[in-house]
Amino acid sequence: RSQLFLLVLRRASGDLKMPFVSFEHIAREWRCKFSSDADNASLMAAQAKLEDILAGLSSIEGVVSVQRIVCGGCLDFKVVTKLTKAAFADWEKAGFAPEGDFLDALKAIPGISNIETQTYTLEDVKMNKKDCKKAQEKKEKEQAEKPKDEKPPEDPAKKLKKVIKEGGKRGVEIEGAADMGGLQFFCTSVDEPEGDVTLLVESVKAMNAKSDPSEEERKGGSGHIGKMVFSAGTSQLAIVAYVPEEKQGELVCEEWLAKVVGVHAGGKVLKAGKDYSTGCIPTDADKGVFPLKIREGLILEANNFLRSKGLFPEDN
Secondary structure (H helix, E strand, C coil): CHHHHHHHHHHHHHHCCCHHHCCCEEEEEEEEECCCHHHHHHHHHHHHHHHHHHHHHHCCCCEEEEEEEEECCCCEEEEEEEEEHHHHHHHHHCCCCCHHHHHHHHHCCCCCEEEEEEEEECCCCCCCHHHHHHHHHHHHHHHHCCCCCCCCCCCHHHHHHHHHHHHHHHHHHHHHHHHHHCCCEEEEECCCCCCCHHHHHHHHHHHHCCCCCCCCCCCCCCCCCEEEEEEECCCEEEEEEECCHHHCCCCCHHHHHHHHHCCCCCCEEEECCCCEEEEEEECEHHHCECHHHHHHHHHHHHHHHHHHCCCCCCCC
8 A cells, every 4th residue: 555655746746747746744643533532641651652662753764853743622632753755765764763673562441442544645835934025926916917907806895886776777767768769668877787688687687677756866767668778787788678567469579679689799688587587798809709898789689679560760
């Protein structure tokens, strides 16, 4: 088992050229469980057996350290002997003496159980002050070289609040424009969702929310008006179509949205519903499809579909 372990490690550090598993030391661990009965009598006995062999163990050629680990919570008693790689091979040939005698001694102690051994690499990876300073300077340099216009991620709750506020204001605007022009449907765009379909749905819901006349600043109020709303992001153009219940006999929400997203390859309906349907058109630089570039043309396409149904006035 130990020979197989060494073979794997030699390949990891040499043939496969993986520097993150390079090593110069190998450790042998002896471990067992002790009982807390009789004021930890088994632990004290195990410690005494360790002291009996400690001088000889420490004198083995190539030993770098001998560590004892005791956990009062999980009742572990461990002895870890660390050697140089070359010395470990010689120690293995000698049967890891005095391992056999020590483990036999542990087995004879009442309350000691789960006696096991394990071999692994053990390296000190603590950085000195000079290397710590270099690492910090490298990190600061990388931070300084990041694009200045790169925005940190925004708090989701604050972002949602902005989305709802913008949607509420746009709802009032839609209501006013529709009343003045006698419109049943309206197509527009918003900025805050930044191409996020879920946030765009929240924006449209804020537009449709019932307006409270007692509020100082009116919000929403356009739930009786069908609408298609667009939001451009970096990776996609998000689209939400809404048809109020009383107008669903005149216009199928999914059909309206499908007509618009189908203008560009890759456009798709994400969720179809009688009232709300969602979709998106991904950015495709190779085909010249960019959210901001295609947005106004799609608003026109949405209006033309309404005209074909007699639901939007003809241009004069």
